Amino acid sequence: MTAPTDTSTAKFASYADPERLVSTQWVADNLGTDGVVIVETDEDVLLYETGHIPGAVKIDWHTELNDPVTRDYVDGAGFAELMGAKGIRREDTVVIYGDKSNWWAAYALWVFTLFGHEDVRLMDGGRAKWIEEGRETTTEAPERDRSEYPVVERRDEEIRAFLPEVLDHLGKPLIDVRSPEEYTGQRTHMPAYPEEGALRGGHIPTAHSVPWAKAANEDGTFKSADELRAIYQDDLGLKTDDDVIAYCRIGERSSHTWFVLRHLLGFEKVRNYDGSWTEWGNAVAVPITQGQERGEAPSR
Amino acid sequence: MSTDTSPLPGGLQEIADDFAAMAEPDRLQLLLEFSNELPDLPARYSEHPELLEPVPECQSPIFLVTEVADDPESTVRLHFSAPAEAPTTRGFAGILHEGLDGRPAATVLSVPAELPLRLSLENSVSPLRLRGLSGMLARIQRQIREKTQLPA
Numbered sequence: 090m091t092a093p094t095d096t097s098t099a100k101f102a103s104y105a106d107p108e109r110l111v112s113t114q115w116v117a118d119n120l121g122t123d124g125v126v127i128v129e130t131d132e133d134v135l136l137y138e139t140g141h142i143p144g145a146v147k148i149d150w151h152t153e154l155n156d157p158v159t160r161d162y163v164d165g166a167g168f169a170e171l172m173g174a175k176g177i178r179r180e181d182t183v184v185i186y187g188d189k190s191n192w193w194a195a196y197a198l199w200v201f202t203l204f205g206h207e208d209v210r211l212m213d214g215g216r217a218k219w220i221e222e223g224r225e226t227t228t229e230a231p232e233r234d235r236s237e238y239p240v241v242e243r244r245d246e247e248i249r250a251f252l253p254e255v256l257d258h259l260g261k262p263l264i265d266v267r268s269p270e271e272y273t274g275q276r277t278h279m280p281a282y283p284e285e286g287a288l289r290g291g292h293i294p295t296a297h298s299v300p301w302a303k304a305a306n307e308d309g310t311f312k313s314a315d316e317l318r319a320i321y322q323d324d325l326g327l328k329t330d331d332d333v334i335a336y337c338r339i340g341e342r343s344s345h346t347w348f349v350l351r352h353l354l355g356f357e358k359v360r361n362y363d364g365s366w367t368e369w370g371n372a373v374a375v376p377i378t379q380g381q382e383r384g385e386a387p388s389r
Numbered sequence: 390m391s392t393d394t395s396p397l398p399g400g401l402q403e404i405a406d407d408f409a410a411m412a413e414p415d416r417l418q419l420l421l422e423f424s425n426e427l428p429d430l431p432a433r434y435s436e437h438p439e440l441l442e443p444v445p446e447c448q449s450p451i452f453l454v455t456e457v458a459d460d461p462e463s464t465v466r467l468h469f470s471a472p473a474e475a476p477t478t479r480g481f482a483g484i485l486h487e488g489l490d491g492r493p494a495a496t497v498l499s500v501p502a503e504l505p506l507r508l509s510l511e512n513s514v515s516p517l518r519l520r521g522l523s524g525m526l527a528r529i530q531r532q533i534r535e536k537t538q539l540p541a
Contacts, residue, residue, distance in 0.1 A: 133449060134514050135476035138421050151515035188474070 091208045092125045092182040101213075103314035105355025109348075110213045110311065111184055113222055119184075120144050126181045129216065130197040131188040132341075140226035142186070142219060146175045146233065150193050150341075154200050162243065168204050169240040176233030179206070179241075186212035186219065190302070190309040196344040199361055203243045211348065214310040221308070248347070250334045250360040252368055255293065256375065259386040262327055264335040265296040266346045267366065271338070272298040274379035287370030291377040293336070294384035297325050301342040304349045317354055329356050336362035336369070397507060398496045401488035408509045416513045423483030424476040427469060434468055441470060442532070444524045449475030451482060453525060455532040463494035463537050467529065477514065481522040484508070485529065494537050498530055 094101075094108040095115040101107045111119075119125045120143060127145040129137050137147040148154065153171055156163055163171065177183060183201060187194035191211055201209040212219070220226065245251075250258070270276045274290030292298070303320050304312055311317070321327050333356055335343040340363030350356040369375055378384025396402040408416050434440055434454060441452035451471040458464040467490045469482035489497050501507075504526055505519040 133475055133477045134518060135417060135421050135424060135480060136474065138417055139424075139473070139476050149515075151517060152512065157512075 091180075092119060092122060100313050104353040105314075106352040108208075109210050109352040111210050112213055113219050113224060116142065116184060116186075116212050116219075117224060124178075124181050126175075126177050126183050127212075128175075128177075128183055128185045128194075128197065129187055130185055130193045131216070132193050133188060136188055136216070138228065140228050143225055143227045143229070144231045145186075146177075146231055148175065148185075148197055150196055150200075154197060162200055162203065165204070165240045165242045168243070169238045172238035173236050176236045177238060178236045179238055180208075182208040182210065184210045184212055186215045188216050190217075190305050190345070191215040192301075192341045192345050195348045196341045199248065199344040199347055202248055203245060204241050205244060214308055217309050247358075248351070248360055250336075250362040252362075252364055252372060252375070254360075255334060255336075255362050255364075255369070258332070258334055259293070259295055259376075262325070262331050262333045263293055263296040264325075264333065264343075264346060265292045265298050266301040266335055266337045266343045267292075267298075268300055269298060269381075271366070272296075273381055274377075287366050289370045289377055291370075291379040292384070293369055294376050294378045295386050296336075296378075296383060298381075298383075299325070299346070301337070301345045304346060311349065311353060314353060317349055321350065321354060327356075329354065330358075331356065332358045334360045334362050336365040338366050339363065340365050397488075397501070397504065398499045399489045399492045401484075401500065401504065401507075404484055404488050405507050405509070411509075413513055416510060420480035420484075420510070420514070421476060423487065424480035425483075427471070427479050427483040427486060430468055430470050434470070438470070441468070442528055444521070444528055449478045451475065451478045451521075451525065453482070453528060455529050455536070457494055457533060457536040465492055465494050465497045465533060466490060469525075477518060478521055481525060484522070485525060489529075494533050497533055500526060500530070502526065 095111040097112055101110050116127060127142050128148050129141050129145045130148050130150055131137060134149055154162055185194040185197050194211055194215060198209050198211060265272050272292045276290060304317060306312055327333065333350060335346045337343040340361055343361050347359050347361045350359045376387050397405055408419060411419060441454045444451045444453060451469060453469045456466040467486050471479045471482055505522045510519060
């Protein structure tokens with residue numbers, strides 16, 4: 090059972106998977122719809138507590154989607170437990186929104202996809218748009234019954250890349266979605282962000298530099314399909330049947346780009362390298378290119 | 390967890406005890422209270438933001454400035470500026486304000502760098518986010534040393 094697609098705008102209809110985005114109005118219209126669960130996922134762990142969409146449940150990326158010990162996501166049992174505790178059923182339509190132009194919302198959507206949750210969508214424009222429009226928020230936590238969510242093994246291979254796979258991939262399309270300063274190696278972390286510790290600066294050889302924000306409008310909504318095609322297909326020359334890997338610093342901004350390529354432009358094979366620069370920039374003997382040139386794939 | 394159990398200076402030990410006594414979900418609520426109670430900047434700073442120092446370790450923009458009074462105790466005043474959309478960062482600032490504002494410089498300088506790990510917040514906030522608190526504390530202490538020439 091899935092909720093209806095938001096057909097209210099021509100923009101959504103122009104995307105490869107129009108059912109993956111909903112508007113703030115659609116969410117407002119479906120707050121009480123059985124089988125629709127609204128989820129807020131933010132960078133700031135307290136933002137939800139200051140007020141959220143009525144009925145929305147909170148999922149925190151740091152403390153709930155990550156394994157607390159290994160640098161990895163929760164496993165099938167952990168995800169089933171989390172979904173059960175949040176009252177989300179396998180057949181529910183999950184609509185995720187958050188702060189920072191939906192970075193962490195897109196990251197959460199990507200993790201839901203690792204577990205094959207079928208109907209998971211983003212609210213275009215995220216938290217900021219909802220608030221900007223003066224829509225209702227509440228600090229009241231929703232009361233939801235526990236659900237039975239099946240234990241589904243995580244399937245990494247289709248949409249997640251690990252370091253050895255990225256090494257094998259060199260020569261095929263790779264997109265670095267960090268800021269230009271991080272790409273050239275001038276800095277190893279996001280401007281005005283915490284130093285998360287990379288010993289080397291620069292980018293993976295051959296990676297295109299396309300900062301994630303190119304895909305977003307000023308208000309945090311996604312650009313139209315035509316505008317997105319101009320960026321990724323016309324400018325970079327990528328084709329929808331290319332094998333593409335995107336990366337950033339820890340995988341959150343590249344989840345945003347992954348969503349754009351996979352669901353808005355319909356690329357068939359896109360993987361997010363969540364190890365990203367905090368792994369590559371610390372790994373021993375992997376090739377790195379500094380400066381604005383893309384660099385060349387090492388011969389093998 | 391840290392192994393040092395000597396009491397935290399200023400009003401910080403009481404804050405740490407409050408957090409430690411709470412169940413996990415309530416700790417975020419207490420952090421939110423600190424966020425809400427963070428005083429606004431006095432006009433002499435809100436009209437002159439260039440006087441404040443940015444803290445890049447925080448995920449959201451925060452600026453701070455310390456004042457050291459010309460009295461026998463070198464009393465410290467702390468001022469912070471962070472937007473409402475950054476409640477976690479405001480919460481960290483609120484803890485430092487509540488625990489250290491109006492205390493002697495020597496007290497503020499004696500706060501251990503591991504303060505973030507003494508607040509029982511690793512599970513509900515995450516160690517990575519707690520780095521913002523470390524960044525604020527380090528800057529406050531550096532500013533005070535510059536203004537007092539007290540040893541570290």
